[in-house]
Amino acid sequence: MENTVELVREQIAQSWSRARLSGLAPSDTLEDFSVSDVDRRSRLLSAAEPVLDRMDNVLRGSRYCVILADRDAKLVDIRFGTAAVRALVESTGAVVGRTFTENTSGTNSIATVHELRKPVSVRGDEHYMESMKMFSCYGYPIVHPVTRRIEGVLDITFLEPDDNPLLEPMLGNAVSDIQDRLFEETRWSEQLLFGAFQRASARRRGAPAIAIAEEIFLENTSAGTLLDAVDHAALRALTDDPVHRQGVVRSMTLSSGVRATVRWERPASGAGIVIEIDPLREGSCSRPAAPLIRAEKKREATVSVSGEPGSGRTTVLSELAGNAKFFDAVDLVTSDPHEWMTLVGAALADSAGAVVIEHVHLLSPAIARSLYVKLQSATAWFAVSSSSGAAVSAEHRQLLTACSSTIELSPLRTRKHEIPGFVRTFLAQVPRGYDRRITAAAMTALMGYDWPGNLTELRTEVTEVAARRSVGDITARDLIRPTAGAPAAGLGTLDAAMREAIVRELERHGGNKRTTAEQLGISRTTLYKRMKDLGIVG
Template sequence: MLSMSTFLAEDPETGMDPVIERSWLRSSACGVAREAELSLPYDDHIDDDSRLFRAAEPVLERLVGTMSNMRHALLLADPDARIIHRWVGAKSLHGPLDNARIALGFGFTEEFAGTNGVGTALEEARVVTISGEQHFAERLFPFACVGVPIRNPVRGTIEGVLDFSCLATDFNPLMTSLLVEVAEHIETRFAQQASASESALLECFVKTSRVHRGPVVGMRPNMFLTNTSAAEQVNASDQAMLWELAGIAARHRRDTGVAELSAGRYSFRMTLIVEHSGIDAGVVLRLNPEFTQRAARDLTPRSRPSPLTTPRTRSSEPAKAGRSVQWNKLIERMTKLADNDEPVAFTGEDGTGKLWAAKRLASMRGGGLRIFDAEQERGTSHSSLPDRCRSALAAGESVIVRRIDKLTVPVRAELGELVRNAEGPLRLMVTCTDDPRDTVVRTIAGFAHQLWLPPLAQRPDDIVDIVPELLAEIAPDRVVTCAMPARQVLMRYSWPGNVAELRDVLAVSLAEAKGSQLQVSDLPGWLMKRAHRRKLTPMEQSERDLIIDALLSVDNNRAEAARVLGIGRATLYRKLRSLGISNGTDLTV
């Protein structure tokens, strides 16, 4: 019998289908036995009046009428992968299905059944087709199945799975399109059953989506809606954060805010479904990339930069906080570059502080400063940018061109030629997000100096110094320090958004802080779930999130959390250690 590692290596060129491969890895991690009898959970209590059953039954009854004497079965499973209804065509199929426990009341989550049409469709949240030995467990090898998640278009949740199963030898791929169409009919019935408050949220969401081209999300408890743009940019972990930020904004009677999502930094404008109420009745958020607002702060109205009227004297501004070797070497190099007027390119990830570094160097050199932003230049003639740079440089000003990776190739090339053909001092600086494109590399290749700003994940010790500086910047009228446990949480997070993301988190936390110290309880819940010492597997991360939610729900009472989770206290303490959750009195991670 083939082992999983052997199976994965069967085709060295293309490998296994990614969906099947991920499912096999999850099944193996759960300890599903490939060759043994499946030990499936069973619950024979079927709610014939459930929302899912009421929406699906009329649609499926019409389909089942056409399946008489066919060697196929149609299964309806709930969100827990438990089969709540089964329609079978030919009587000869009853025996094989029953022997494999493909029957009412049995649960087919991957945790117990391995790769299968119901459990894998729920895990992947997509249509899956699994046939024969693509199943993880041998008991399911004789079957082929198509699983289609059934989504509630009003709540934005997966309500169950529609599964088409048959013997592998009888499988017809054309059934997939039919099953998808049937699932769409069931989803339409969910919309017809929506409550008044759900319908109000859906109406507001649709209306907002028509006038706002960017991402739009609609939320209420157990309901999350996204338009096409938001579906591409807002993932599951972002949803919890947006709900939390919307709640904070509503409590402070604000309708705007800023969120650092997985896809980047966004500002949002909020509409409450019920005016002057909390968000439980529903809320719709319009999201906009926040870079346009950042750029606007660096430019005068009409998107045209103007020189700063600072005299040509050295700045006494202190260096940005940081104690790591990487950061200190960067500051040392900038200090040396202040003594000459050679061009400098600042590179690094988004949010590392490239613009800050360029501004600081310009300030150290003294004189006027012009800042051009490639994003803002979209509204002007790109071809005129090099000429405006030349004019400013000829006037003795320092020039910063932000985000040159956003410029057109000809304009980048002309900037590169401007640097290469310079015969004297050239106080030109550019910033560029790490970009592998050859045209960007060629542009900065001509710069005499290239300074790379390290990501925050590579210098966590700097957080000790950065946090006080950011707290003073965010709340200049308050004296707030960061407690040691909270600082430990901040140092254990990977900060994909770098310093910009750290600033956003501190701003949200300060809005919740009551005293003069920032505590762990003031930090966003999503941060505590993501902050850990080592990289966790998807299953470990899910388990960690569940434990943290349980601890938060019982005020960090370990004994009560163990009861809620249905495990022993010894087991809970072992999991706290293995998943990097502190066992102290504070919920630190």
């Protein structure tokens, strides 16, 4: 018994240390962190709901609550024994949609179970956050019986005096029941996916079709001759979208150089997807064109291009504007603002010219207001670029309305199926790059990384790796960023939002860490820790 107590206490001490190193203080509250939507159609909730209903009936009227968290430690269902318990638990900020990692909630039997992947009990003062010390709790991981991946955490929380030796075995039995239902649902999902694949193949009369789930890959004969392992990895990235039932990728370049339209549909939540591939009439080409946005410049349609740093704003503007005169708000750090505005004004007054002004979100409100006036009377065609969400002042928002059209560039992490095409394009731009081959495992690793620096970071990765390995295939061992401890795909909603906020503030303040930390309301030590955890380069 003493050894067990020591083990638990060691787990608690290590958990406290992790929470402290993340920048969390015991006096912090869960209200400091956002709440996001919950997909009620998820595989986990589908399997857990009948079990939760049964536990709800057993515990009704008692001072207990049952909490279910998903694989990202986000709370997706809470059942309360009494209204009084509901009020106490919710007063701590524990509500559906809030993420309970050790970085956000410290030591408890959801966050610590999620961290350790094993059952944990946390009693009273063992909680890291002061607001939770009135409670005790038991937590068990829910592990998928087929994939062996963690699907969630089931927790029973209660006031410390109400501990009962029967709670822990009851929780273990409930988790076992949920895992059994996950197994049965997996078998049902496999049958559903196979039926949808057969119908798609029959309807398409041999045209390429595949079906993908976590442990399943099906393809008909025509798909087998058209696709290779790299294409399979790119198409599998489409399964990362757990919410939408269907979607279309209008143009995707396959490894063979063939450009195709890809349509996908999810038969049911958690059942995988069926993909239909329609090669475009232009057929294959030996050297695929760069999969970047193409647009014809129209002098009557002025343009605002926005996107995250590295998302390709300058590339798009160059294609739109051709031989335009480029001005950059970054230059105002070393240039005289009056002189800079005079040059911009002169260019905008040339009716035969074209003007591009980059990073307008960095302009001071006064200069942004002055530029808006000049754009209103401009006779030249013009375009501007800004960082997504960075135009926070009224002057910046007004400046963007001077453009008659808008292009919003999506971050690379939301279109990972395009990464193989970008990689081939970037390889083709290095010496002897056309002859280089990247293995399927390496491509899968590239698509598993979230690329906070977007296309710029991906281009740098490809260039550096190609320089380091001048001959032979590029393998996963050759990669730099995806193997350097940066976050992989599937960041939780909170972490993704936190990373986006840090990247935005760093750009607004020219990389100044002190000012960025002040604006975000955190210490510089916490900022450095979060940047490292979230893979932010800077």
